[in-house]
Amino acid sequence: MYRVKRIYDDPATEDGFRVLVDRLWPRGLSRERAHIDLWLKEVAPSTELRRWFHHEAPLFDEFTARYEAELDANPTAVDQLRELGRTHPVVTLLVGARDPELNQGVVLERYLEHHP
Template sequence: MVYRVKRVYDPPAVEDGLRVLVDRLWPRGLTKEKAKVDLWLKDVAPSTELRRWFHHEALLFDEFTARYDAELDANPAVAQLRELGDTHPVVTLLVGARDPELNQGVVLERYLEHHPR
């Protein structure tokens, strides 16, 4: 299984495999047809409180990562995402964030790859 992270605003590609939106909010200005999202798994996204606290500020990213990892430890939606990874060779985690390096998708991808079931 391979997990990838991609901005939902970038054009879909065949190599994306299963496209899973991992944002709690639907991306602004994007129709469902254009997004080509196979599954919207908003329950795996950071809590509203954590998302608002972080606000995509680079200086807060390390602390955001630690807090989001703690949320993921207790989140049953992670198991659903792992099952999707077991049944699809590629799962692309879609995020609406502008920054391709500092977002919940990057944290989630690392979590799935480095934390045992």
């Protein structure tokens, strides 16, 4: 099972294996406080896509389509997450985004669940 959580939220035992899926390290957060098991930058949206989207709600549908196309073109990183999902009961995808519903973690979670 995959779930999405803000990296700024406190870690919890139910998070399972914690994977940071941002290309940039979250501002103001130490590595100790982050409690991540893996930083998988390769699965994050490209810098160009991240800058274009800039977390603007009206662009989210187009962002989703473009990000899914990037994921289709990046099977190695996606397969790494799939393998983690097979070996851990819970994999938490950590994002630095403020909006809990309009971010790459949400898109990535849906992608992993619906694109075998």
